[in-house]
Amino acid sequence: MTAIPVEDLTARVAAILRGAGMNDTQSDALARIIVAGERDGCKSHGIYRIEGVLRTLRAGQVNGLAEPRLLPDDGKAIIRVNAARGFSTPAFELGLPHLVARARDLGLAAMVVNDCTHFSALWPEVEAVTDHGLAALVMCPSYASVAPAGGTSALLGTNPLAFGWPRPSGHPYVFDFATSVAARGEIELLRRAGKPLPEGWAIGPDGAPTTDPEAGLAGAMLPFGGHKGSAIGTMIELLAGIMIGDLTSPEVLKELGTTTLAPFHGELVIAMSPEAFAAGRPGDPSARAELLFGAITGQGARLPSARRFAARAASEAEGIHLTEAETALLDKMARLGLDAVD
Ligand code: NDP
Ligand code: PYC
Numbered sequence: 001m002t003a004i005p006v007e008d009l010t011a012r013v014a015a016i017l018r019g020a021g022m023n024d025t026q027s028d029a030l031a032r033i034i035v036a037g038e039r040d041g042c043k044s045h046g047i048y049r050i051e052g053v054l055r056t057l058r059a060g061q062v063n064g065l066a067e068p069r070l071l072p073d074d075g076k077a078i079i080r081v082n083a084a085r086g087f088s089t090p091a092f093e094l095g096l097p098h099l100v101a102r103a104r105d106l107g108l109a110a111m112v113v114n115d116c117t118h119f120s121a122l123w124p125e126v127e128a129v130t131d132h133g134l135a136a137l138v139m140c141p142s143y144a145s146v147a148p149a150g151g152t153s154a155l156l157g158t159n160p161l162a163f164g165w166p167r168p169s170g171h172p173y174v175f176d177f178a179t180s181v182a183a184r185g186e187i188e189l190l191r192r193a194g195k196p197l198p199e200g201w202a203i204g205p206d207g208a209p210t211t212d213p214e215a216g217l218a219g220a221m222l223p224f225g226g227h228k229g230s231a232i233g234t235m236i237e238l239l240a241g242i243m244i245g246d247l248t249s250p251e252v253l254k255e256l257g258t259t260t261l262a263p264f265h266g267e268l269v270i271a272m273s274p275e276a277f278a279a280g281r282p283g284d285p286s287a288r289a290e291l292l293f294g295a296i297t298g299q300g301a302r303l304p305s306a307r308r309f310a311a312r313a314a315s316e317a318e319g320i321h322l323t324e325a326e327t328a329l330l331d332k333m334a335r336l337g338l339d340a341v342d
Contacts, residue, residue: 002327003319010035012330013050020054020337022064029089033120038320041311044185045121047326049262050333052119053087054341056262062087062117068094077102077109083116088140088267091116092125099271100132107276111269112244118142119262122162123176123305129271130164130172138162139236140267144253146180147220149230152207154220157249157263158184159236165274168286173293175304179233180221184259187213187221217259240268 004012010031017027030053038046056062066086073079079098083091095111102109122138129136142157160183162176178184181201190197191213202216203209210216223229241248246266247255256263274285293303322330333340 001321001323003321005319006035006039006315009038009047009320009322012334013047016050016330016333016337017053017064019334020057020064022057023067025067025090026064026086029093030087030120033089033124035320036124037121038322039312039315040123040308041315042121042308044183044189045119047322047330048185048189049119051329051341052260052262054333054338055260056117056119058338058341059261061256061261061264066090070094070098073098077106079109079111081111081113083113085115085264086117087262088113088116088118089120092128092267092269095269096128099269100129100134103134103271103273104132107273109271111271113267113269114244114246115264116267117262117264118267121176122160123164123174123308125269126162126164126174126176127172129269130166130174132271133166133273135166135272135274136162136164137270137272138267139240141237141241141247141249141252141263141265142184143256143259143263144250145184145221145259146223146233146249147203147207148234149223149227152203152220153205154253155250156180156223156230156233156237157252158221159233159240159249161232161236165289166286167290167293171305171309173289173303173305177224179223179229179236181224181229182221184217184221187216191217240266244268 013034014027014031017030034049057064063085066084068084068091069082071080079095081091081095091113099109099111118140125138126136139161141159144154146156146158147153148155158178158180160178165173196211197213197216202221204215204219223233237248244266252263252265278285
């Protein structure tokens with residue numbers, strides 16, 4: 001293993017992406033979000049995603065030179081950003097200050113990102129909103145890869161849902177998960193490691209349960225919590241697909257024709273001011289939330305993201321540990337650019 005300082009890995013990933021033909025807007029934002037995944041111990045959305053980015057660029061399915069555009073503002077609660085067929089992250093970063101200002105003014109605001117390619121974890125965006133003292137909900141579809149509860153084939157996406165609540169000190173309360181039993185990236189990592197899937201993660205193309213990653217990837221993943229995860233995944237298709245005038249997961253798969261490239265769709269970010277919602281009611285929302293968190297940890301339970309924050313602290317202190325194979329792959333991608341992938 002080699003330990004690389006977070007900033008050095010970020011610079012290295014940005015250089016790979018620029019070498020593959022991306023502009024600074026796209027490469028810098030992507031390097032930050034990919035390295036955030038690796039830094040926080042979320043391998044399913046860390047540096048292994050760079051190959052997918054290169055494949056998607058090489059296939060001409062994303063514009064590596066895109067400059068996202070803020071759409072005309074009508075002063076209402078919805079901030080709109082068009083990613084111009086680039087990646088979602090630069091579009092989010094462009095819209096964030098406007099979303100924060102509007103949520104402060106109105107108590108509640110939403111950012112709609114349209115026409116973006118999206119492959120990343122959502123918590124960096126949730127944390128970017130909670131940093132401003134606002135609560136956040138972020139969601140997006142992906143591509144058809146999850147069977148609805150009781151169904152037999154891929155229809156919904158792995159549709160992540162993330163939530164954050166700002167805290168007066170320390171890290172915010174954040175959860176961020178796929179609405180499938182696990183992120184698809186986890187299955188891909190198990191496939192590469194030659195390991196079986198846990199029971200209950202997937203069905204094969206024949207609709208029968210499987211623990212074979214290849215069969216699970218060819219068939220369908222299962223929603224978490226049966227009909228409950230299925231309904232939440234469907235809600236995300238409705239709110240972050242249909243409601244924002246963008247593609248649903250089955251439509252993404254139909255257009256893209258493969259799950260080996262990063263999907264193209266939209267994203268919904270909702271920012272809320274706890275003080276504005278609680279105005280006129282007894283009790284300070286922040287203090288009351290702290291009591292709730294204390295009661296959870298007081299039972300010996302951990303808060304979501306505690307593992308991730310600990311991984312972040314370790315990465316910041318010691319650097320990010322990469323295997324020889326990972327370092328060799330970074331070298332190869334730096335050397336060969338788009339030719340590093342099929
Ligand atoms: P996990 O199941 O690994 O984690 C889900 C959440 O639960 C995390 O916040 C995690 O915190 C928390 N958690 C886990 N175990 C416990 C516990 N014992 N007690 C309390 N909290 C716990 O996430 P997924 O595999 O479902 O998703 C991983 C990532 O993949 C997400 O960041 C998601 O955004 C991303 N993703 C992105 C997609 C896209 O289309 N862009 C699609 C699907 C997923 P902690 O991290 O600290 O363990
Ligand atoms: O891990 O499920 C996943 C995923 C799909 C798109 C980006 N990540």
